[in-house]
Amino acid sequence: MNIAEKRQSPAFYVLIIVLIIMSIGPILLMLTTSLKLNVEIMSDTSSLLFMPTFDNYETVLCNVLWYEPDHVDYCDPxxxxxxxxxxxxxxxxxxxxxxxxxxxxxxxxxxxxxxxxxxxxxxxxxxxxxxxxxxxxxxxxxxxxxxxxxxxxxxxxxxxxxxxxxxxxxxxxxxxxxxxxxxxxxxxxxxxxxxxxxxxxxxxxxxxxxxxxxxxxxxxxxxxxxxxxxxxxxxxxxxxxxxxxxxxxxxxxxxxxxxxxxxxxxxxxxxxxxxxxxxxxxxxxxxxx
Amino acid sequence: MNSLNLNRFTPYMFLAPAGIVLTIALLYPIGYMVYASFLNWNPSQLISEAEWVGLRNYTNLLADAAFIESFFVTLKFAFCVVILEMLVGVGLALLLDRNIRGMSVLRTIFILPMMIAPIVVGLMWRYMYHPTVGVFNRTLKDWGFEAIPWLSDSTWSLISIIIADVWQWTPFIFILSLAALQSLPKSVLEAARIDGASAWQQVVSIKIPLMMPVLIVTLLLRLIDAFKVLEVILVMTNGGPGLSTEILALRISRTASEFRELGVAAAMSNLLLILLLVLTLGMFLYNKIVETKKAKLRAAVEEG
Structure with a gap:
């Protein structure tokens, strides 16, 4: 019984990893998208490597920040x-x-x-x-x-x-x-x-x-x-x-x-x-x- | 004397706030809705000015092709998601029912999709289904396949919202059936193993039958919730294209806010409520039957 269980192990762990990726993948995708500039989101080459930026968060929170972000022209409160x-x-x-x-x-x-x-x-x-x-x-x-x-x-x-x-x-x-x-x-x-x-x-x-x-x-x-x-x-x-x-x-x-x-x-x-x-x-x- | 009085009124004092809130903000509105469903009422009128039309809202609805279609879309959606989620959720629970380290972490990760706002879930999936920037079509193109019109084709859009719902709610079934599995009596499984039952035989003839009461309640709970899904679909397709994903909840909200027919919307709400009432009562009766059966069994064992 023990041996049989051990033999299943690799497939079993692969299944678990796939499940984890499936359940948090969309959330991670949302996170990375929120850290990208629109130019990068729209570009044809989707890459995992990009410079994370907080521009989007600054746009969202522009009127409660203690500084004025440069890239925000019009602040929507x-x-x-x-x-x-x-x-x-x-x-x-x-x-x-x-x-x-x-x-x-x-x-x-x-x-x-x-x-x-x-x-x-x-x-x-x-x-x-x-x-x-x-x-x-x-x-x-x-x-x-x-x-x-x-x-x-x-x-x-x-x-x-x-x-x-x-x-x-x-x-x-x-x-x-x-x-x-x-x-x-x-x-x-x-x-x-x-x-x-x-x-x-x-x-x-x-x-x-x-x-x-x-x-x-x-x-x-x-x-x-x-x-x-x-x-x-x-x-x-x-x-x-x-x-x-x-x-x-x-x-x-x-x-x-x-x-x-x-x-x-x-x-x-x-x-x-x-x-x-x-x-x-x-x-x-x-x-x- | 004083304390005696206090004691007699204490229960009512403790219950009063809850009773008042539930009456003015839940029971009264529901009663109001039943009344409004017999009126021809638009949002700019006071309810007292609305015209009494008897059952006309209901008879109109039953003859309304759009309503009938959205009713069947709702049924199709609810049954598809519940069946898929039950199969996948129970299957995974049976597969992962072992003593592994990190099971609690795994469960924590699995409940994330359920905790996040439905609006956000819809947003994520709408982004992933996006025809050009979405991750699905990008991958398909990279692998040399045709792009799929996830949300713009009437067949695919229903499939797309079903996939999103399965993603969000399968963990619910998984967690409930795992809890049920782990509370099964160990001695029965042990006995089966000693008798030489294969893993498959154990699942089919011992685990599933023993889990059945929990599974049925889970199924009904999920079915009731499936009729309430609204935000995810609203964000992803807003009922379209055409009426292909317009479930009843969405139709009610559109009838009220876009078509400004509050009486008709109330009649629809009533029909939805009756449907859910039947399901809920079914679940309650099932629970009662199982409990009495158990009690009888216990009594029989004690006597013998």
Missing amino acids: SFARSLGNSLFIGLVSTLITLVIGCMAAYSLVRFRFMGRGTVSLTTLMMRMVPPAVLLVPVFGIWTFQYGLDGTYTGIILVYVAMNLPFVIWILQSFIVQVPIQLEEAAKMDGANPLQIFFLVVLPVIKPGLAAAAIFTFRVAWNEFLLANALLNRDTRTVPVTIVNSLTEYDIDWGVIMATGMLLAVPPIIFTFVASKQIITGMTAGAVKG
């Missing part, structure tokens, strides 16, 4: 501004979702007045609702009834609502594992429910919080359709800016790829820092039902 918007919207909606979701999950587990079955069915139902389905009602209600079109509040409200079911559900599975004795001990010492929740339960479920935070931030950071319908020029997020700068012909690939790279960097960092939590969050849906 929309990219840098949308980057700031994306960051703000992502962080605030993640924070709110976590606080609200945590409280709800905690009360669902500890005070059990609704079955776990009901909660997981609701979560599944909410998971299935595509953003495209929310487009018409959210546009109508936010514009005509709430008066929240174009505001940060409006889009944050949408993202919080979209993420809550998943967050409640995943946190629930972590809170179930917190020993009740821990909370009873705190109660004996005279802690009120809020203190127990914030000082005893929250620190124990940190890994669950990390997974929930990453998934929430990812949705808010990557979402396009609803952001496109609700936000205006000043509050636009990066995905909307990217799509708006795509035209049928004559695309400035270097600059677009630099923007795309900037949009891709935070998720890539999360992936390398917390891949374990991400996989937990991903598999929880299928393996535990």
Whole structure:
């Protein structure tokens, strides 16, 4: 058995290398393109050897740089501004979702007045609702009834609502594992429910919080359709800016790829820092039902 | 007295914020959409000014050739990607299910495509499919083949978006089925090996049947998600050429923003939602059946 396995080894490692190249190849291609000048991108000879340049990134970030890049004739502030918007919207909606979701999950587990079955069915139902389905009602209600079109509040409200079911559900599975004795001990010492929740339960479920935070931030950071319908020029997020700068012909690939790279960097960092939590969050849906 | 009161209201206090947000930003909009699907409503009107047209939006849709086509494009896309991803993902999981060092690094690399914004994924693939500067056509030309009209031909464009989706989501299936494989009872596999089952026999008659519950849930999850894909296709082809890649989600968004027919878009959303509801309920029922079966089995074992 051992011998047989060893004999397969070379083919096995070749397969692994091919898979790695396939999965990160496109991302590396985007990175190298963003470091090239348009002359090089358009030239007929594609070469792996080129002088990396940060020109494209300077064009994207021109109005927040502390110096003025020479090659930028006209500084378009929309990219840098949308980057700031994306960051703000992502962080605030993640924070709110976590606080609200945590409280709800905690009360669902500890005070059990609704079955776990009901909660997981609701979560599944909410998971299935595509953003495209929310487009018409959210546009109508936010514009005509709430008066929240174009505001940060409006889009944050949408993202919080979209993420809550998943967050409640995943946190629930972590809170179930917190020993009740821990909370009873705190109660004996005279802690009120809020203190127990914030000082005893929250620190124990940190890994669950990390997974929930990453998934929430990812949705808010990557979402396009609803952001496109609700936000205006000043509050636009990066995905909307990217799509708006795509035209049928004559695309400035270097600059677009630099923007795309900037949009891709935070998720890539999360992936390398917390891949374990991400996989937990991903598999929880299928393996535990 | 005070603390008793507090205790009685605590659960509701903790649940209230989530309940309020979900009601005003999710349940109410969905109900609103159902109502709007019976109206002839354009974006410049208040909803109260819109005319009630009953089921006309729905009957018009069912007679609308473009809608029917985009419905079938959606089905074709969803079934193709799910079948391909299941085959490749489960196959890879079976091949790579060994104790090798660096498996966690490998998994980390594999989840990258899923974490990156769909907009960016579409961008990368649009660049790679580019007729002149794209890497595919360049390579084809270097090797002396004809260039392929990846995104400008109606047959190829569907294939192209399927390839992009397979690239992005196969790792999802791979990771789930690897997790399922590694949680299989070791004793069963050991017994099979001792009985002289070949590697292929082990896969077909032990591993796959034991993984089946997880595989079916994975398949349904992926199928539901496949109906939600939008951004990648929007960036790559914007539904074209013609209607060849116009999936339902894209058609809804275009009906709302370009044709300015919110009532029709709402009716379409409703149909999509019903389709997904059926799939989701199917998954939930399947889970329930498997669980009761397991419980019965356990009870039988305990009794005997």
